[in-house]
Amino acid sequence: MSAVLEVSGIKKSFGGITAVDGVSFDxxxxxxxxxxxxxxxxxxTLFNCILGQLTPSGGEVxxxxxxxxxxxxxxxxxxxxxxxxxxxxxxxxxxxxxxLILAGQEHQGNMASRxxxxxxxxxxxxxxxxxxxxxxxxxxxxxxxxxxxxxxxLLDVAMAFMGGPRLVLLDExxxxxxxxxxxxxxERLAAINREKRATFVVIEHNMEFVMSxxxxxxxxxxxxxxxxxxxxxxxxxxxVIEAYLGH
Amino acid sequence: xxxxxxxxxxxxFGLAVIAALIFVPMNFNRYxxxxxxxxxxxxxxxxxxxxxxxxxxxxxxxxxAFVGIGAYTAAIMTTQGLPLxxxxxxxxxxxxxxxxxxxYPALRVxxxxxAFVTLAFSTLAFLVxxxxxxxxxxxxxxxxxxxxxxxxxATNKPLPFYYVCLGSLGIVSLAVWWLIRSPxxxxxxxxxxxxIRALSxxxxxxxxTLMAFAxxxxxxxxxxxxxxxxxxxxxxxxxxxxxxxxxxxxVIVGGSGFYFGPFLGAMIAVLLPEWLRxxxxxxxxxxxxxxxxxxxxxPTGILGILDRYLTERRTKAASALREVAKPKxxxxx
Amino acid sequence: MSNLLDLLVAGLATGAxxxxxxxxxxxxxxxxQTINFAQGEFVMLPAFLMLxxxxxxxxFWLAIIFGILLSMLLLGLGFKMLLVDPMLRxxxxxxxxxxxxxxxxxxxxxxxxxxxEASPFPSIVxxxxxxVFGRLVSLQSLxxxxxxxxxxxxxxxxxxxxxxxxxxxAAAQNPTxxxxxxxxxxxxxxLTFLINAFLVALASLLITPIYxxxxxxxxxxxQAAFIAAIVGGFNQVRGAIAGGxxxxxxxNLAAAYVSTQYxxxxxxxxxxxxILFRPQGLLGRPEERTV
Numbered sequence: 001m002s003a004v005l006e007v008s009g010i011k012k013s014f015g016g017i018t019a020v021d022g023v024s025f026d027x028x029x030x031x032x033x034x035x036x037x038x039x040x041x042x043x044x045t046l047f048n049c050i051l052g053q054l055t056p057s058g059g060e061v062x063x064x065x066x067x068x069x070x071x072x073x074x075x076x077x078x079x080x081x082x083x084x085x086x087x088x089x090x091x092x093x094x095x096x097x098x099x100l101i102l103a104g105q106e107h108q109g110n111m112a113s114r115x116x117x118x119x120x121x122x123x124x125x126x127x128x129x130x131x132x133x134x135x136x137x138x139x140x141x142x143x144x145x146x147x148x149x150x151x152x153x154l155l156d157v158a159m160a161f162m163g164g165p166r167l168v169l170l171d172e173x174x175x176x177x178x179x180x181x182x183x184x185x186x187e188r189l190a191a192i193n194r195e196k197r198a199t200f201v202v203i204e205h206n207m208e209f210v211m212s213x214x215x216x217x218x219x220x221x222x223x224x225x226x227x228x229x230x231x232x233x234x235x236x237x238x239x240v241i242e243a244y245l246g247h
Numbered sequence: 248x249x250x251x252x253x254x255x256x257x258x259x260f261g262l263a264v265i266a267a268l269i270f271v272p273m274n275f276n277r278y279x280x281x282x283x284x285x286x287x288x289x290x291x292x293x294x295x296x297x298x299x300x301x302x303x304x305x306x307x308x309x310x311x312a313f314v315g316i317g318a319y320t321a322a323i324m325t326t327q328g329l330p331l332x333x334x335x336x337x338x339x340x341x342x343x344x345x346x347x348x349x350x351y352p353a354l355r356v357x358x359x360x361x362a363f364v365t366l367a368f369s370t371l372a373f374l375v376x377x378x379x380x381x382x383x384x385x386x387x388x389x390x391x392x393x394x395x396x397x398x399x400x401a402t403n404k405p406l407p408f409y410y411v412c413l414g415s416l417g418i419v420s421l422a423v424w425w426l427i428r429s430p431x432x433x434x435x436x437x438x439x440x441x442x443i444r445a446l447s448x449x450x451x452x453x454x455x456t457l458m459a460f461a462x463x464x465x466x467x468x469x470x471x472x473x474x475x476x477x478x479x480x481x482x483x484x485x486x487x488x489x490x491x492x493x494x495x496x497x498v499i500v501g502g503s504g505f506y507f508g509p510f511l512g513a514m515i516a517v518l519l520p521e522w523l524r525x526x527x528x529x530x531x532x533x534x535x536x537x538x539x540x541x542x543x544x545x546p547t548g549i550l551g552i553l554d555r556y557l558t559e560r561r562t563k564a565a566s567a568l569r570e571v572a573k574p575k576x577x578x579x580x
Numbered sequence: 581m582s583n584l585l586d587l588l589v590a591g592l593a594t595g596a597x598x599x600x601x602x603x604x605x606x607x608x609x610x611x612x613q614t615i616n617f618a619q620g621e622f623v624m625l626p627a628f629l630m631l632x633x634x635x636x637x638x639x640f641w642l643a644i645i646f647g648i649l650l651s652m653l654l655l656g657l658g659f660k661m662l663l664v665d666p667m668l669r670x671x672x673x674x675x676x677x678x679x680x681x682x683x684x685x686x687x688x689x690x691x692x693x694x695x696x697e698a699s700p701f702p703s704i705v706x707x708x709x710x711x712v713f714g715r716l717v718s719l720q721s722l723x724x725x726x727x728x729x730x731x732x733x734x735x736x737x738x739x740x741x742x743x744x745x746x747x748x749x750a751a752a753q754n755p756t757x758x759x760x761x762x763x764x765x766x767x768x769x770x771l772t773f774l775i776n777a778f779l780v781a782l783a784s785l786l787i788t789p790i791y792x793x794x795x796x797x798x799x800x801x802x803q804a805a806f807i808a809a810i811v812g813g814f815n816q817v818r819g820a821i822a823g824g825x826x827x828x829x830x831x832n833l834a835a836a837y838v839s840t841q842y843x844x845x846x847x848x849x850x851x852x853x854x855i856l857f858r859p860q861g862l863l864g865r866p867e868e869r870t871v
Binding site for chain 1 (some may be wrong): 426428436437443444446447448449451452561562
Binding site (some may be wrong): 495 | 617663666667671672673675677678680681684688691692803806807810842844845848851852855859
């Protein structure tokens with residue numbers, strides 16, 4: 001198995017505070033890596049460093065063996081790396097279908113074809129398929145801002161898949177989603193992973209969600225990797241129990 | 248009312264407005280035609296600004312300068328005997344290029360800082376118009392600007408030239424309609440609403456920001472190219488900062504980010520003062536007061552009022568739908 | 581270079597007036613995110629109020645008091661309650677546009693009710709020259725400079741040395757926290773509007789004898805104040821002061837050494853350079869940007 005994502009020695013400090021302190025790990029094709037840790041342990045900062053939203057103070061990121069540190073988020077996205085954010089980030093004034101077309105359009109053709117070509121960039125079919133896949137049918141033409149929170153969250157995740165990414169980084173996809181919707185979301189993610197061989201890294205606080213979905217789990221504390229392994233091993237690791245239940 | 252009926256009603260209304268714009272002015276006097284032509288020209292300039300500001304969310308206080316650049320290009324070239332259509336091409340290319348350059352500060356600074364950079368550019372452009380006598384004839388201005396012959400017809404008289412302006416407005420309207428419905432338009436909106444998310448979806452926000460400036464400015468140039476033969480005399484005064492401020496006001500008052508906003512905004516800015524002329528010296532004061540009251544009532548402009556009303560209705564309909572759907576879900580679970 | 585001293589003094593004098601106007605401008609921005617495009621017209625108007633009082637037979641000193649009080653009522657209280665308060669929650673841009681409309685309204689009102697022509701305005705500093713280091717310097721420039729600087733110093737002392745000033749700064753920097761620790765935020769914001777109105781009235785009194793009273797004179801003044809505020813630092817009172825003085829001097833030197841035609845271009849270029857390379861201004865602190 002080849003590594004899709006290789007992170008080595010990523011560091012990030014803000015002023016005097018080190019948020020991420022030399023984190024290294026690999027993610028292999030088809031894996032779902034869970035990333036857990038207490039609030040403020042540097043998970044989201046690590047995501048932002050990997051994805052080019054922040055410039056890391058040190059270290060290197062490789063995607064498919066190619067160094068991508070310093071690339072802009074849009075360039076990284078074109079290489080097949082996609083993400084969601086901790087807070088909802090859909091475009092409330094666009095319809096559900098328009099949101100999905102927007103998420104995929106830059107992966108089609110070039111600037112000229114996007115200006116003179118069809119207004120949906122040839123993506124209506126793909127968007128509707130995605131809508132069906134995430135069970136958002138009958139909402140296709142609704143404004144995204146008018147959807148329920150859970151539905152918007154599904155749309156948010158769906159948008160990350162429109163460009164046909166190889167690697168998807170999800171920042172708390174289950175946050176604020178009700179139980180029924182959560183089951184759906186987990187099942188859909190597992191399905192995409194199976195069918196498309198897409199690789200995931202998931203930040204999540206919901207342990208049940210992480211333990212049942214992920215193939216491997218990495219635990220972070222105070223900017224460092226505390227433990228890494230199969231869900232069962234990690235759950236039994238005394239250092240992890242200490243970090244979560246200690247003090 | 249079914250969706251299809253509504254669509255036909257909308258098309259019928261649109262056709263009626265277009266017909267009225269073509270036929271009603273036929274018995275207007277010279278002054279009435281001048282005002283209406285001015286409305287068409289200002290609408291084009293405001294549509295450009297609406298693209299930059301309303302859709303892509305980049306504040307610009309320089310649109311008036313681009314109208315000036317277009318007007319001087321047209322005036323200088325056509326008084327040398329060159330055709331207006333050639334001047335149009337030069338204006339578009341020139342304004343596109345300068346607008347592209349003016350977009351670079353927007354990559355570094357936003358909001359009020361961007362407003363002031365563009366304001367400074369506007370003032371610099373005015374100084375060039377006023378001081379470079381060899382090119383612009385300075386404060387004496389350029390007179391005897393000819394109106395073009397199109398397809399063998401002379402457009403010297405007010406009515407034919409009004410049709411030139413109206414036709415140009417029609418072409419620009421179609422082009423802008425095409426643009427905002429294209430993936431570019433969607434990318435502009437994404438840039439305005441949430442640039443960070445847009446970037447994570449592969450949207451090259453830099454390139455789209457520069458494009459929004461360049462295209463918006465080029466439309467300012469188109470408006471200027473028509474302005475010169477419309478007034479047949481230009482000097483620097485109309486292209487000072489207040490034109491940029493007026494255009495900004497048109498966009499906001501009509502409804503920033505709405506397709507029909509500039510049409511309404513330009514109508515209010517050009518026609519309302521004329522209608523208020525019976526109040527003599529008070530008309531600009533009343534105009535200013537009207538703008539302030541409108542903005543207090545609806546900061547998103549005239550079309551904002553309409554939009555609020557429609558959204559309210561849609562939310563009501565949606566929550567009604569959810570009420571109906573609820574029992575089904577509960578039985579399913 | 582024989583007139584360099586003259587130029588410097590004249591530059592500092594107009595610069596000090598710009599500084600007063602720019603300080604008011606930044607105060608409004610800090611306390612209530614108001615970009616006041618009518619600030620120049622706010623400077624133009626009080627002189628006409630004073631002139632109107634004088635035409636009614638009121639002596640000059642009383643007309644000054646009348647003009648200042650009426651400005652504080654109209655441009656302070658009225659501006660805040662009728663325009664800023666109802667529009668503030670809608671964001672920066674609609675409010676900025678409304679102040680543009682207000683600028684047109686004030687200009688037209690002055691043109692209509694007073695005059696479209698420039699009117700002379702008495703100076704509170706006597707005319708004539710005074711000898712400084714063996715050179716003659718205009719008394720008026722020195723007087724304006726002295727008055728403007730004392731106003732700026734008084735304001736700085738008020739903001740930094742008094743508990744009222746500290747409360748105002750707290751209200752400007754973090755209204756939520758200020759409210760919790762018991763600062764009457766609303767009253768502090770109103771106070772900044774009144775101070776701004778007082779400052780523009782003072783600026784009006786100082787600058788109008790130099791440039792005459794004219795309905796359109798606010799345009800140039802307003803722009804100079806914007807530039808001063810940005811160049812110095814939008815979020816700092818001392819930045820606005822430094823920016824004002826700098827622009828005044830640069831403006832006067834440019835008029836003498838560059839060309840009168842492109843005199844106005846120099847401050848604009850300075851503005852562009854500052855915004856691009858040091859957007860927080862010479863003395864400002866960077867505004868935090870949230871990702």
